[in-house]
Amino acid sequence: MAGGPYELQPIGWVESPLVDREHAPRQGTEGAPDAWLVFDDGVRVALADLRCGSDVVVLTWLDRARRDVLRVHPRGDPANPEEGVFSTRSPDRPNPIGLHRVGILAIEGTRILVRHMEAIDGTPILDVKPVLDRGLDG
Amino acid sequence: MAGGPYELQPIGWVESPLVDREHAPRQGTEGAPDAWLVFDDGVRVALADLRCGSDVVVLTWLDRARRDVLRVHPRGDPANPEEGVFSTRSPDRPNPIGLHRVGILAIEGTRILVRHMEAIDGTPILDVKPVLDRGLDG
Numbered sequence: 001m002a003g004g005p006y007e008l009q010p011i012g013w014v015e016s017p018l019v020d021r022e023h024a025p026r027q028g029t030e031g032a033p034d035a036w037l038v039f040d041d042g043v044r045v046a047l048a049d050l051r052c053g054s055d056v057v058v059l060t061w062l063d064r065a066r067r068d069v070l071r072v073h074p075r076g077d078p079a080n081p082e083e084g085v086f087s088t089r090s091p092d093r094p095n096p097i098g099l100h101r102v103g104i105l106a107i108e109g110t111r112i113l114v115r116h117m118e119a120i121d122g123t124p125i126l127d128v129k130p131v132l133d134r135g136l137d138g
Numbered sequence: 139m140a141g142g143p144y145e146l147q148p149i150g151w152v153e154s155p156l157v158d159r160e161h162a163p164r165q166g167t168e169g170a171p172d173a174w175l176v177f178d179d180g181v182r183v184a185l186a187d188l189r190c191g192s193d194v195v196v197l198t199w200l201d202r203a204r205r206d207v208l209r210v211h212p213r214g215d216p217a218n219p220e221e222g223v224f225s226t227r228s229p230d231r232p233n234p235i236g237l238h239r240v241g242i243l244a245i246e247g248t249r250i251l252v253r254h255m256e257a258i259d260g261t262p263i264l265d266v267k268p269v270l271d272r273g274l275d276g
Contacts, residue, residue, distance in 0.1 A: 003148060003151075003201070003262055004148045004199070004262055005145045005146055005147050005148075006145070006146040006148070006201070006262070007145060007146070008142060008144040008146055008233050009142055009143050009233065010141060011232050011233070013141075027270065043208065043232060045208045046209065046222040046224045046231070047222055047224055049221045049222045049224075050222070050224060050225055057237065059197075059233070059235055059237075061142070061144050063141065070181065070183045070184040071184065071186075083187045084183055084185055084187045085184045086184045086185055086187075086188060086265070086266035086268075087187035087188055087268055089267060089270070093265060094149050094181060094265070095146050095147065095149065095197070095265050097197055097264060097265055099195065099237075099267060124141055124142055126235060127224070127231060127232070127233050127235055128224035129224070129227060129237060130224075130225055130226065132227070
């Protein structure tokens, strides 16, 4: 009934000083560095109206995550009781899509510098969306 | 460099009185009805810690969207100047992933009733994430 599978085609990737998952902060607000979003030339016209100073939602494919994990100790701490992954932001989940709210610092053609991005170097980018006025993600 | 493609496997689907895209509201806050999220039994343990009254982010696959559209008239209104899709919430975009912030109204096993969901009936569900404390989507 649910259909699928469906095929994702990345539109770019993350360039970041973060090179492994062990050292990545758990959220962008927890000391994540600035990172470049490097887009394929084929989506240049789709990017053309993004502006410095605005916030966007970036969706990524967490390609180093495990897809067979359904329960985790939140924040990777065994002292935290195990929870279903849909109650956590664990990268390990059936469809490991990363959700990042970031501010745009600079735009150079198809390269966009964003603040506080916790995805690691080489992470594929799937989509960029504006933040809605009500400041939420719906 | 970006790698891929990657394969999404839906974890459930939306049951909604909205049956066609033409009549769907553009955002959940614009008169969208309540809808059931119906999950595959295989992800039951991943859902177990969701609670009535909490807000979650639901990611869907907008399977009736066009993936070859890079610029649109925002809100489908030809009077609005064309913009790149990454500056809009248009369902038509290279990877048509829907982002919905909804409140949980009821939970019956693997069926979850949510408020104000603008996705149409049969839309595949990809992921569910908690809303972070700062109330945003990062």
